[in-house]
Amino acid sequence: MSAALHTIQSAAGNDGQHSVLIFHLFGIFLGVTSFFYLLVLIFLFWAILRRRREQSREPALRRSLVVWVVIISLTLGGLTLATWFTDRGLAQAGDRPGVEITLIGHQWWWEVRYENGDPSRIVHTANELHLPVGVPVQISLRSDDVIHSLWIPNLAGKQDLIPGRVTDLSLLPLHEGIYRAQCAEYCGMQHTNMALDVTVESPEAFNLWRTQQLASPAPPTTPLAQEGQTYFTRGPCASCHNVAGTTASGQVAPDLSHVASRRSIAAGTLPMNHQNLANWIADPQAAKPGNNMPVVPLSPVQLNAITAYLETLR
Structure with a gap:
């Protein structure tokens, strides 16, 4: 930019x-x-x-x-x-x-x-x-x-x-x-x-x-990101967040349709990059105690896949 x-x-x-x-x-x-x-x-x-x-x-x-x-x-x-x-x-x-x-x-x-x-x-x-x-x-x-x-x-x-x-x-x-x-x-x-x-x-x-x-974000093309989209849309993430063009239609948390194009995560708390995004998904209370995003138990495979999927949302 x-x-x-x-x-x-x-x-x-x-x-x-x-x-x-x-x-x-x-x-x-x-x-x-x-x-x-x-x-x-x-x-x-x-x-x-x-x-x-x-x-x-x-x-x-x-x-x-x-x-x-x-x-x-x-x-x-x-x-x-x-x-x-x-x-x-x-x-x-x-x-x-x-x-x-x-x-x-x-x-x-x-x-x-x-x-x-x-x-x-x-x-x-x-x-x-x-x-x-x-x-x-x-x-x-x-x-x-x-x-x-x-x-x-x-x-x-x-x-x-x-x-x-x-x-x-x-x-x-x-x-x-x-x-x-x-x-x-x-x-x-x-x-x-x-x-x-x-x-x-x-x-x-x-x-x-x-x-x-x-426009709706382009569908993921890599197997890892596709797997992450499945975890995201079928898991608890979709009940709070919206991603245009998918079944994720939550209305109580930030819209993530183009989240990867933003400069920061969590309202300016962290710069947007792979590690910060993964850390935020894994434990949002560590970076921003008291916020309303719950800690969702995820395996390392699920966390890596969801992170890869969110990074495609531009």
Whole structure:
């Protein structure tokens, strides 16, 4: 993948229109408040060091008070206008979204649906977002258990996922790259291991990815992977996980139709590779204690076959 990997989560970047607008507003407030803070210090030292005059300067004091009231009022008015324009910019960034996504928080993983008017063309995936650069995106957020919070600091501010309610997050990615999103609301034992890979790519690459996700994965061609498919679809795995084009149609755990194309396992807990995948299947509690995936007794032959099968799901 040619997209740059952004390992630093920073809200001070310029990778999303929302983060740019908010950071500019922060810079305005920081500059204005710093100026007045220094001004107050200068006057304070001047008042301490100057020689007090004998005669009363009440009229001059009143004039200076009026001047400062006017200055402060104009400054506060300017900051209010800057905030208003920023708020308008944030609202307009979500107008006419080119991509609509439903994101559902679970303990401790993310369910992702790319919506479409045709139900047969809805993309189901998990623990990853693909976004086209320069295209407004609208994400509808909800939780099926406790309060979570989606935060993609490089692209936008955070938004809570609240059980029984639907909240929205609009964003406009400005640069291609791979970013890390994080649950930003404590949600239990594995809160810190509830991450989300966000890949921003060209519209052409995004459309290609979306088309690939709509297709069922190719059937396995090697005897080992074919054996693994049999174990998977006829065993307990299929009662929780879905794999398009097979009899595995579980709905309570991440969709695995194209799991091998993802960068990580278990919501960003482990990098995707053969050993990590095998270890996760064998003992998910070792890597992510408290998660809802049970330990399924498997022989070494079964484990090797299921791992080989999952590695074909691209």
